[in-house]
Amino acid sequence: MNYVEIATLAVLIGSIIMQILIARIMVKITIQTAQNIDSSVAEALNSIVENIPLSGEAPNPLQLMIMEIVKGQFAQKPIQVTEVAKGSDGKFIKQH
Numbered sequence: 001m002n003y004v005e006i007a008t009l010a011v012l013i014g015s016i017i018m019q020i021l022i023a024r025i026m027v028k029i030t031i032q033t034a035q036n037i038d039s040s041v042a043e044a045l046n047s048i049v050e051n052i053p054l055s056g057e058a059p060n061p062l063q064l065m066i067m068e069i070v071k072g073q074f075a076q077k078p079i080q081v082t083e084v085a086k087g088s089d090g091k092f093i094k095q096h
Contacts, residue, residue, distance in 0.1 A: 046074055 049070050059067075087093045 042074060046071075049074075 049067060052067065083095070084092050085095055
């Protein structure tokens with residue numbers, strides 16, 4: 001191999017490394033932006049639901065029910081986990 005080929009390979013390897021680094025930085029930026037947008041949208045929707053103008057009259061029960069459903073969609077709910085055991089034959093068994 002002559003010096004031109006070695007220099008070309010070095011430039012190509014350097015270019016590939018730079019592209020990988022740039023891609024990793026872009027992924028981090030995209031993830032952070034998506035999280036910021038997600039929280040911003042949730043806050044905006046929550047404030048809209050809480051501040052719905054009701055045109056000066058008392059809300060009817062259907063409007064109240066819809067508002068409570070929408071508010072409930074944004075509440076953090078704990079995840080229910082049920083552990084299931086496997087028997088020696090590979091089938092799931094009931095636990096009491």
